[in-house]
Amino acid sequence: MKLCILGGGGFRTPFVWQALLRDTETPRVDRVALYDADPARQSTMIKILNQLAAEFPSPPTLEAADDLDSALQCSDFVFAAIRVGGVHGRQLDEHIALDLGVLGQETTGPGGIAYALRTLPVMIDIARRIKQVAPDAYLLNFTNPAGIITEALQAELGDRVVGICDTPSELGRRVAGILGHDHDQLQLDYVGLNHLGWMRRILVRGRDVLPELLADDHLLAQLEEATIFGPDWLRALGMIPNEYLYYYDFTREAVAKIIGSGPTRGDFLAETQSAFYREAAAAESPATSWQRAVDRREASYMAEAKGGSQGAPATDHDHHPAADPGQLGYAGVALAVMQAISRDQRSTAILNVRNRGTVAGLAADAVVEVPTMIDANGVHSLVLDRQPGLRELGLMQQVKAVERHVITAVREGSRTEALLAFALHPLVDSVSVADKLLDRYCEHHPQLHDLFEGRR
Numbered sequence: 001m002k003l004c005i006l007g008g009g010g011f012r013t014p015f016v017w018q019a020l021l022r023d024t025e026t027p028r029v030d031r032v033a034l035y036d037a038d039p040a041r042q043s044t045m046i047k048i049l050n051q052l053a054a055e056f057p058s059p060p061t062l063e064a065a066d067d068l069d070s071a072l073q074c075s076d077f078v079f080a081a082i083r084v085g086g087v088h089g090r091q092l093d094e095h096i097a098l099d100l101g102v103l104g105q106e107t108t109g110p111g112g113i114a115y116a117l118r119t120l121p122v123m124i125d126i127a128r129r130i131k132q133v134a135p136d137a138y139l140l141n142f143t144n145p146a147g148i149i150t151e152a153l154q155a156e157l158g159d160r161v162v163g164i165c166d167t168p169s170e171l172g173r174r175v176a177g178i179l180g181h182d183h184d185q186l187q188l189d190y191v192g193l194n195h196l197g198w199m200r201r202i203l204v205r206g207r208d209v210l211p212e213l214l215a216d217d218h219l220l221a222q223l224e225e226a227t228i229f230g231p232d233w234l235r236a237l238g239m240i241p242n243e244y245l246y247y248y249d250f251t252r253e254a255v256a257k258i259i260g261s262g263p264t265r266g267d268f269l270a271e272t273q274s275a276f277y278r279e280a281a282a283a284e285s286p287a288t289s290w291q292r293a294v295d296r297r298e299a300s301y302m303a304e305a306k307g308g309s310q311g312a313p314a315t316d317h318d319h320h321p322a323a324d325p326g327q328l329g330y331a332g333v334a335l336a337v338m339q340a341i342s343r344d345q346r347s348t349a350i351l352n353v354r355n356r357g358t359v360a361g362l363a364a365d366a367v368v369e370v371p372t373m374i375d376a377n378g379v380h381s382l383v384l385d386r387q388p389g390l391r392e393l394g395l396m397q398q399v400k401a402v403e404r405h406v407i408t409a410v411r412e413g414s415r416t417e418a419l420l421a422f423a424l425h426p427l428v429d430s431v432s433v434a435d436k437l438l439d440r441y442c443e444h445h446p447q448l449h450d451l452f453e454g455r456r
């Protein structure tokens, strides 16, 4: 099988590669094509991967593709994790919003809208190339904001595009660890949109163990979400919100904390990542540089997780999802999906897929993040035992409306649609702020300027 990795120069590619190296079952990936818009990052990554492969008897062949079509040709699976505008774009997304007193974050709130507006045209082009060059391939999309991107790409690729996020399964894995269960024993009743979901029940042998977890101070103290949201809020909800719900449930504190701590997460990554690529390009052992960079990043997550206090973000820079060394994060989810499809090994995962009536209050073609069953026939969403409550559904509908305005803004080059997206977002509290956000994002992101040029 051939796997194509778009954005292959990215920091997380070696995690995918290491899992492929260790995989001995059939069919397995025996060809990997790497494609990255930045040739320097691409060649550094190839060196790292070759070095990591040295001790394995039959590693996949590795191709550095210099154009998109040849990267895609003959692919069975395509992983896409691209960052249009780079980390610098992320810094702008964050700072422009924070300067106007609203949330500045990678995927949530106005920063996520700006990110989607400049990423969608690129990802739509990629999807069209996939449809031409590798029509049978599955696109496993990590490109953020994953929900919006996946929804837009359904128009080109139908159910062959699946959106992947690690936060729901990571939450399940951490809960399993705290309760002393094997991850596979749990059935997770989760519903939402990407970065906007709730774990409502955790079933073990048909029994919901979530109430026990919520009632037990000692167990709850081990759960990062209890630190982020406070145990009382989790008990009041009777659910565990995805950690990104912090931005909705504690908006004021989140914005104040990010502004107060100086550098944003993007600022932090801009510095540490450029240091890594610089060091690795010159290093005799680039894989060692990569491992050191992973450790540094891991340490930053840990410091953030420990630094949190009740009701405050778990981080000094920005709230950050929990991380655990040795875990594959979303590379692990993507590989599990790929194996379930290619080996017809029926398994379950929480993924971003077309709704088709799963959530009764959302359109059939809206992309939602829900439990699915995966086999050789593809990814099938499971029936929910109960529909989301009014607050959850209301928030999902409002954010879905925003997402659709974002997609229409890009498809039609419509500034009005973009304004509607910013203005209707629950984390933007005034139409005049939305207007300023849009102006400033267009001023600083050339992609957005071009998209809406002459349409003011």
Ligand code: G6P
Binding pocket: 106, 107, 144, 165, 166, 167, 265, 269, 320, 321, 329
């Ligand atoms: C998690 C989320 C991703 C997000 C990432 C940010 O993995 O699921 O969607 O992009 O965190 O991590 P970073 O280290 O870039 O802040």
Ligand code: MN
Binding pocket: 146, 164, 165, 166, 167, 195
């Ligand atoms: Mn995610």
